[in-house]
Amino acid sequence: MTTTLITGANRSLGLETTRRLIEAGHTVYAGMRDPDTGDAARDLGAHVVALDVTDQASVDAAIAALPELDVLVNNAGILGTVLTTDGLDADEMRTVLETNVVGLVRVTQAALPLLERSANPVIVNVASGVGSPRLLSTPGTDEHPVPAIPYAASKAAVIALTVQYAKNLPGMRVNASDPGYTATDFNGHSGHQTTTEGTDATVALATIGQDGPTGEFHNRHGRIEY
Template structure:
């Protein structure tokens, strides 16, 4: 049992921004559970970080499978008795159509991971977070989910009109605030972050000119994961440090 180091779970931690979040938190001395649905890829990612003397442990976790989430929570409870930080990073894009061409199938698939999966994981691990002296939840969102920015015709990025993805992140932002308000008096700080446009598989075939380093995008999630008791809650922070409008 790890009694002094932070106990952290990162969903979707085997690749992209999630993998860099795992790496950076482990380098700050945390014991990090690398959550991934693919056992082979998850173990390979955890083993690679372990060879760098980082305290990383693979745990199978498919955010769309409540049974796998419950099993992962049981494992963390048996091993540590608590969870200090939950980073809800796992996300997908399922179709990049505008609202008028969006299929309900793509909308459901996107919400299953980006919204329902976050609720499944958060609620399963909340009892363990409540046992932490400094519980933190970080939801990896996107500026493209800001309704205020979507409504601004001068914001170029949101003109892409990826209805399923953008609306799922808007729903995630709303959940962030609702969890933050409910858990505020318990000391659980819940925030959303935007890692920026990064060169990852999530782009789903979109052109990547201008896409930044995923390692840089991970930094804002790590920063919010490690905030002190005087840190914010119900905040939406961008990769540049700017506070985004909901």
């Protein structure tokens, strides 16, 4: 049985990833800041664990509660409350980076000892095409009109972290997924993809074998060039 931890698993993409990986036969631990919001995950058969990626003690307690770990899906992330240069300051940037980047590192580092015991350790970092300078600067892409500064910077960092973790951990498969423009609370459900389509890449990367890719960035159609 494959044991999987998903952060930010109480709703939207995290909850759908939980559903699909349970359907694929994984034992899923659904991490979320407030376990009281986890009824939907429990109904799917997930084990709900309190996990706030911005709190080291919370992360350590969540990891300690796991009997083993084969797959880590770093899904937790925030958009932030200030998107453009209007009102943007260092505190706002720090808040977004603390969850989306530092939080990812905090969870990954805590999980590594368990992952190293797995016969097929896998890490999937949920990034975004908004983290790709190429897509952000190409007219006609979904990413080009997006003004968000902190969020884009954080997801660019997630992509770079993925590459560097993959190089440092050759025995693991470490990849980043791009959900694409998916209808979620993030965008007022304006996206043109369903949450199932938005989790295609994450689920595919979470179920790869030892011969699978590593250090790559994928959307539901395949590999994305950075």
